Amino acid sequence: MAGYGLIRVGEHWNKSLRHLGAEVYLDLVSRVGEVKINKVYVSSLFAAESSHQYLFAPLLADHLGLEHVPATRVEAGDASGGIAVHEAFLSIKSGMFDSVLVIGAEKMTEHVASISTESRAKLLDSKYESPHGLTLAGTYALMMREYMDKYSVPREAFGMFSVEMHKNAVNNPYAQLRFPITLEKYFESPTTADPLKLYDCAPISDGAAALLLTSLDYGKEISDSLVEIKASSAATDNFSIIDRDSILELKSTSKALEEALSEAKVKRRNIDVLEIHDSFTIAAFLSLESLGFSQKGKTHELVLNNYFSKDSDLPVNPGGGLKARGHPMGATGVYQLVESYMQLTGEAGHFQVPDPKNILVQNMGGTGSITVVHILSRIE
């Protein structure tokens, strides 16, 4: 990884999808200069729904003035961003390209067609889940209820995780919800799908992020701030929660993690920061357990003891995570990786964690039907 571009996550009513993509590319150019780009990957989940646009990758390549450069859009739900970086990583590895641009861009608020609960329910099984009225939040609500009952978990733990994320986001200039919340405010917030409170859920967001991947040789030519992708692994699980042995295990996450650790030749204890997919607070808990950084049913104890706080030995989502940075679905994975790049190159400003060497990033699609895990390391 050799450079990035960002805009703040938020409600960008006055900016089109292509505008968001162009803005982060220009931000990237302002940082690394007008570098060579051989290939573009674009991740945008809702381009056809919110912006009436297929072929958004070639459109964006043209809009950016990248003449004739091949451009592919990938879709893997809200793991699209991480998967786009995974595919870009493979294309560099193939030896056929040495400088590949990834742009994640998403419009969820839009005059013509804001993204609805129904649109998001397309992340569920269109035969066995969504037609029966199940929604994305509804599915996570089922998981949360089961988790709370099975392990006798107090709601405070979920609330505290949310409080922590909001606290982190205050220091991240690119975050959507840059305000602190209290446990009281969490409890007072409306229920979205019982037992989920509003503050258990990531917001509806627009945003875009750009990341430049290069071969090591070309990276050294153009940048002094390089980060190595030590592993990039993806795995799937039974799609519908109905088919899983347990709805409290994210097997796509544990499988991708296992492969990533072995690919990177890194141990869990060498990971300094975790960037996880907290689309809901329960998703964060299950992710931490499936990644093996917490025992099953014990995450609440760690959270209540500030084990994952920004000033702890193992900070989780120092930029506020999906919960408070925001969750522009197709762009989220790119935001996660860009923020981790910033941490490893010491560019994270007020949300900087002191001196991290290895960061693990987990990006998940839907209810965990796919996960992509990256392990990033500072190049000394």
Place this chain on the structure above:
Amino acid sequence: MAGYGLIRVGEHWNKSLRHLGAEVYLDLVSRVGEVKINKVYVSSLFAAESSHQYLFAPLLADHLGLEHVPATRVEAGDASGGIAVHEAFLSIKSGMFDSVLVIGAEKMTEHVASISTESRAKLLDSKYESPHGLTLAGTYALMMREYMDKYSVPREAFGMFSVEMHKNAVNNPYAQLRFPITLEKYFESPTTADPLKLYDCAPISDGAAALLLTSLDYGKEISDSLVEIKASSAATDNFSIIDRDSILELKSTSKALEEALSEAKVKRRNIDVLEIHDSFTIAAFLSLESLGFSQKGKTHELVLNNYFSKDSDLPVNPGGGLKARGHPMGATGVYQLVESYMQLTGEAGHFQVPDPKNILVQNMGGTGSITVVHILSRIE
């Protein structure tokens, strides 16, 4: 390329999108056996619109019983199929996977939501083309009118190309329109967008095709019928026809072709069969010219002299092409490559061309905003 699975293109009202995908996978397994698969690429343009499904790649991987195998959906309009194979090719080249499955699957006829002119217009620029009433057929109609006027081309030439495609499709058991047409029938057919006649246009289609890509070593273990991908190149062009120097040049095609020839170290004269993207007859004419197999404005002379007929020295679309095999948009590129694989391994039956060694395949998105070119060679 080590194996394939197919179903006939048509109107599969009684089969869901996942059903189509599963059927071609089972067909592939019946040919090559239960082989190892490390990764899946899925191309399906309209999954979210016709089948209310995001994350269709992980869903299909699960549906096929490919436990935990990573799965990515790619979208590049009606070039999605070719681009999926391109990405699969890169992932094999990366050395991280040695057996990769590509499935193209498309439902355009569907009880809930058949794919409309408006949906197809999302292949155009959503700011500068479609909002002004331009449709996909309308754009090709503009190109055809300009072409006919500029080069004084008689309509018969387009009609003859269509007649030829229908003749070829009669012998292809997987083709949708397996009936011959006459020039009279062509002229009598209704106008869809002046000057386009119905028989200038590819039909609305459902279909699916599967293709197995492997490393050379693993391919030799599992199959006696291997085809080498000598080149896989993609390129983009100015997205909107408004921005192009000429609406009669497909620069994405000429650029991708140029790179493919250089990558494959093959000359045009070594190509024995052309598989081109004839979504409209004018698209075929412009493609042949942009690929350099015909001079600008001269294609009608070659067509009228049977230069591209199945029994000529340079057969074009021996299986009937998009025009008559059918055009299930996201699956089309995979059909093109599977049919070419069948030609090179001598499995094309009644639509077999005698003894081809090299085949060039061109798959285009929208009005040529992206093209992917493959050069395939028999392994002696």
